[in-house]
Structure formats: structure tokens, C-alpha cells
Amino acid sequence: MxxxxxxxxxxxxxxxxxxxxxxxxxxxxxxxxxxxxxxxxxxxxxxxxxxxxxxxxxxxxxxxxxxxxxxxxxxxxxxxxxxxxxxxxxxxxxxxxxxxxxxxxxxxxxxxxxxxxxxxxxxxxAGISISKFSLHASIEILPEKGNVGVIAQSGAVGGVIISHLSELSSGISFFLSLGNSMDISVEDGLEYALHDSSTESVIAYIEWLKNGKAFLELGSMLRKEGKPLCVIKGGRGESSEKAARSHTGGIATDYSIFQAAVRQIGGYLASDIDEAVEVCEVLRRIGERKFERPIIVTNSGGVGVISLSIMDELGIKVKEPKNLDILPEKFRKRIKLGNPLDLGGDASIEDVLEVLKRKELREEYDIAALIYVPTAAETPERISKAIDDASNSFTLPTIGLFAGAGSREVTKRASRFIPVVSSPSNLARTLYALKYVGLS
Structure with a gap:
């Protein structure tokens, strides 16, 4: 059965x-x-x-x-x-x-x-949860209902995943805490996700696999169905493999083999929980195809440079814009075109959003990143309202990154309108995923 x-x-x-x-x-x-x-x-x-x-x-x-x-x-x-x-x-x-x-x-x-x-x-x-039945037979916190399947060989890790999804205004379609997996396994969870119409993506914390062949087959089928799979692997070295064996009683899977398997099925292998959740949310919301030509629009050159440095390490190249018309009129004489496109620390959220609405962006780019550090005069409510008002007019699919005072609240509010990430590193890794893990 x-x-x-x-x-x-x-x-x-x-x-x-x-x-x-x-x-x-x-x-x-x-x-x-x-x-x-x-x-x-x-x-x-x-x-x-x-x-x-x-x-x-x-x-x-x-x-x-x-x-x-x-x-x-x-x-x-x-x-x-x-x-x-x-x-x-x-x-x-x-x-x-x-x-x-x-x-x-x-x-x-x-x-x-x-x-x-x-x-x-x-x-x-730690239990199971299935949103369509309003079933939360679990010891974990009450999740938000949504479209993300969560499979975990650690109840606590599953709970952290659920919590971070809630911080991004997202939620679960199901949660399956496997424990020692004497019967139901990771592969069973993937098969359930494949058949569940309310599941749009899957996040899995895996320490070991019961059936590697089934994992490959089901992962490939999920990709064909347009359901991104993001994986966190517990036990990547000798010490952590030993801890994984002690934790669930299973035989830890060699990390290099596992890494190749995830790559083969078109999944994304994350290094930590926040990265897995944020990359998976971006793939779920805008990963219907691959994106290869990013532009970063920001009011903080420093945060933009940090993001760009990590993108360089991952092999994500950017090109500078050629068309001055992507800038609002008031910036054209004092801003040098670049990528990241830095409007300066005095630029308001409305100024940055105006760039993202410029039709000329489409000539050179296919994905945009909004990096914004709020000024002292801007409240989370104002920023999220501005994004709400502007997001339907964005020329390109857009990912948000907010830093500085109040950024957690801004991130949660903004995530209702655009996919968001919490760090320059996760922005870079998300752009990497959109380029190499995108669905077409």
C-alpha cells in the first residue's frame, strides 16, 4: 500500500x-x-x-x-x-x-x-501534517497552510523549515517527520508529493536513503511535473556522518555520491536550512524557466558588491547596462550605469522600484534583484505598500533582499508580493539555482 x-x-x-x-x-x-x-x-x-x-x-x-x-x-x-x-x-x-x-x-x-x-x-x-485535511498531528509548531511539501529525517529540522516558511508568508501542503524510517521513507514522501496536487515544491532534510534508485526516479518525475526539489544533506563529512548514524540509526549516504544524485535529477542541494527554504520558494514562485541575465538594482553599493562577489565565486556573470533610459530622469546626470545599479543611499524605495518598471530592462536582462536598505524615514509598512503598488508593473521577475533596521519585518511583508531572500549569499545562490536548476 x-x-x-x-x-x-x-x-x-x-x-x-x-x-x-x-x-x-x-x-x-x-x-x-x-x-x-x-x-x-x-x-x-x-x-x-x-x-x-x-x-x-x-x-x-x-x-x-x-x-x-x-x-x-x-x-x-x-x-x-x-x-x-x-x-x-x-x-x-x-x-x-x-x-x-x-x-x-x-x-x-x-x-x-x-x-x-x-x-x-x-x-x-515528530508527526505528520496535511493541509487539505487541516490535519496537524504533530508536536511541532502550528504551520501556515500553503503549497510546500516538507520531508525531514529530523523533527526539529522540519520545525525550523516550517518556521522559516511562515516568515516568508508561505506554508506547507504536507509535513512528514520520518524519524527512524522503519517503514515510511524519504522516497515514500517524494512519491506522495508527486501525487498531491496541492504540493508545488518540496524541501527535504535527508541523512540517509533507503532506496537510491527510487530517489533518482521520483526526483526526476518531480522535475518533469514542475515541482522543484531542494535538499539539505545531514552528514557531509566523517564527524557529521557519524552523528547522522547516531541520530536516526540509518546508514549515512556518501556525500559525493549524494551530491551527484541530486544534480542528476535537477534538484538543488543547499548548505543550510535558510538557503534551502529561500531558494525553494524562489524556484516555486518564478522558476518556471531558467534565468541567465541578472541585474541588481540597489540603494546600497556595499551590499550589492557583496552579492556580486559571491555570484562571481559561483560563476554567475553580470553585464553592465548600455541604455541610460533604464534610469529615471532625475538620476541620469549623476548615476553611472553599472551592475549592480547603485542609485545611492538617498534613493527612496519608490526610486528603486521605478527602475524595475522600466521596459528597457527587457532588452538586456531576464531577471532582477532588488537590494534595499531602508532609510530612517521609511517604515516597513511604507516599503511593503510601495512594493505592492509597483510589483504588477515590474518588467522582469524580481527577487527582494532587504537589510538593515527593520529588515525582518520588511522581508515578511514584502514576501507577500515578491519572492525574498535574507542574505547576499542566498541571493547569489538563488540566482545560481535559477540559472542551473530552472525547469526549462
Whole structure:
């Protein structure tokens, strides 16, 4: 049974180990399910209680009045085997094992999987989330709903990815925390993303692969479907590979081989979480084709030069503009044409945006980067409103980078209108991705 078949429709969830006590894992999961607006039936399971939060509570899965589509398990390891047997006998298709601290071989729990009646996420999972069902059966923070699939072999890393997506006014279509992957794997998550119409891109944190061939095939299929895949690899050297093995119990994949595999399928391999999220968001929003001729428009020559230096290291070349008409009239006598095109520190956001609306840009460029450092007189509200008013008139697809005081708030507000990045390095790497990972 495929993962996308197991969770084709979710209308009921059982939480084994549900608790009314704040701080308990079973309490967090129950609270998150309710807070994210799950409209299906919720079945708390705990023999210690008759009800939790006014919801009738059952002693075992076998006593439930109907078959739960998903069973979330947050009980000690010694109790897991019986829960799995009950869940399989009841007819549930998916079990999410939050339970951790397993010792030794996990194969004793695999009988229901081998019989094809049950799929298992975990153990040591942080849970799953599926936006179209308003399902957040997880211990992680409440995400924003959106179109990005998140697959993680670390619940904490998955939570950081979700948090950064929210900072960019974006959200998830699904979140799959794999834990030790005794059954459900990275490859299952990619296959789900391929079949899920609400998923437009995928961010994956990977420490090891269960099936390299399937990874290559599914990654290539995602690319053909126009769904960018951005990957963070845990375990890139001897020390980190050892830590990865200790973390999930898997066999870490050699980094050089993995790097070649991601390149082969047209994915993007990021060095850290922020880079992965920001590059993936740009690819999702404007990466429908390759872009090779960037222009940087800025009011800060220094930040522009830093970005250009990193672009040079990555092999991204820029050419200086030839047409003076790309400048607003008031700048033509005092600004020297260049790339970056530096309008000076006294240029307002409106001045910079005016350049991005010049039709003449199209003659020499196919992508623009807006680098802006707000002046003391400019508020985040003013800057974001100016971008909102101007963005539909931009001549080229545009990426924003905001630095200086208030830049975090400006970035979040502006990200509603244009894709944004948080650093010169990520701007350069995004332009690299658009050139080499673009979809056509």
C-alpha cells in the first residue's frame, strides 16, 4: 500500500497516549489537532481517562466506534507492539509512531507492514501534517497552510523549515517527520508529493536513503511535473556522518555520491536550512524557466558588491547596462550605469522600484534583484505598500533582499508580493539555482 493511498482521505484520528496534562506529548498533539481546525473525528485513547477536553476517551484502539484513518502513538516502547496489532486488526491504514527510545532491532514491529495492511511513520517521529485535511498531528509548531511539501529525517529540522516558511508568508501542503524510517521513507514522501496536487515544491532534510534508485526516479518525475526539489544533506563529512548514524540509526549516504544524485535529477542541494527554504520558494514562485541575465538594482553599493562577489565565486556573470533610459530622469546626470545599479543611499524605495518598471530592462536582462536598505524615514509598512503598488508593473521577475533596521519585518511583508531572500549569499545562490536548476 502506497503512502498516498493510505492517506487519500483522512476523516478520523486516534491519539494513543492522549493526555489532559500540559507538557505531555499526547496533550500537545491533541491540542495541535484542535488548534489547526481538524474537522474529522478525534479519538483520544488512554485507559486512565473517560474524557479529555470534553472528548470521549477510550481505553484501547480496539474499543473505538469506527476505524481511525490515522493512529498517532505516544506511549512507552513496551506498549507499542500491542497498539500496532490493535491498529492493524481494527483496519487502520497508517500509524505515526511518536514514541522514541527504542533499543535494538525494530523488525518485530514490521509484521503488519509486511502483510500490506498498515504503513508506519517513525518511530521517533515528530508527526505528520496535511493541509487539505487541516490535519496537524504533530508536536511541532502550528504551520501556515500553503503549497510546500516538507520531508525531514529530523523533527526539529522540519520545525525550523516550517518556521522559516511562515516568515516568508508561505506554508506547507504536507509535513512528514520520518524519524527512524522503519517503514515510511524519504522516497515514500517524494512519491506522495508527486501525487498531491496541492504540493508545488518540496524541501527535504535527508541523512540517509533507503532506496537510491527510487530517489533518482521520483526526483526526476518531480522535475518533469514542475515541482522543484531542494535538499539539505545531514552528514557531509566523517564527524557529521557519524552523528547522522547516531541520530536516526540509518546508514549515512556518501556525500559525493549524494551530491551527484541530486544534480542528476535537477534538484538543488543547499548548505543550510535558510538557503534551502529561500531558494525553494524562489524556484516555486518564478522558476518556471531558467534565468541567465541578472541585474541588481540597489540603494546600497556595499551590499550589492557583496552579492556580486559571491555570484562571481559561483560563476554567475553580470553585464553592465548600455541604455541610460533604464534610469529615471532625475538620476541620469549623476548615476553611472553599472551592475549592480547603485542609485545611492538617498534613493527612496519608490526610486528603486521605478527602475524595475522600466521596459528597457527587457532588452538586456531576464531577471532582477532588488537590494534595499531602508532609510530612517521609511517604515516597513511604507516599503511593503510601495512594493505592492509597483510589483504588477515590474518588467522582469524580481527577487527582494532587504537589510538593515527593520529588515525582518520588511522581508515578511514584502514576501507577500515578491519572492525574498535574507542574505547576499542566498541571493547569489538563488540566482545560481535559477540559472542551473530552472525547469526549462
Amino acid at each position: 502506497r503512502l498516498h493511498e493510505a492517506i487519500k482521505n483522512i476523516s478520523s484520528v486516534a491519539i494513543v497516549g492522549a493526555s489532559p496534562i500540559e507538557g505531555k506529548v499526547g496533550n500537545t498533539i491533541l491540542g495541535n489537532l484542535i488548534a489547526w481546525g481538524f474537522k474529522g473525528e478525534i479519538f483520544p485513547v488512554n485507559p486512565k481517562y473517560s474524557e479529555i477536553y470534553g472528548i470521549k476517551t477510550y481505553a484501547t484502539v480496539s474499543e473505538l466506534p469506527r476505524v481511525p484513518d490515522v493512529v498517532v502513538v505516544a506511549v512507552p516502547p513496551s506498549e507499542v507492539a500491542n497498539v500496532l496489532k490493535d491498529s492493524a486488526a481494527k483496519g487502520s491504514k497508517l500509524v505515526v509512531l511518536i514514541t522514541s527510545e527504542f533499543e535494538g532491532d525494530l523488525s518485530s514491529f514490521s509484521e503488519p507492514v509486511e502483510k500490506g495492511v498498515l504503513r508506519i511513520v517513525g518511530p521517533n517521529s
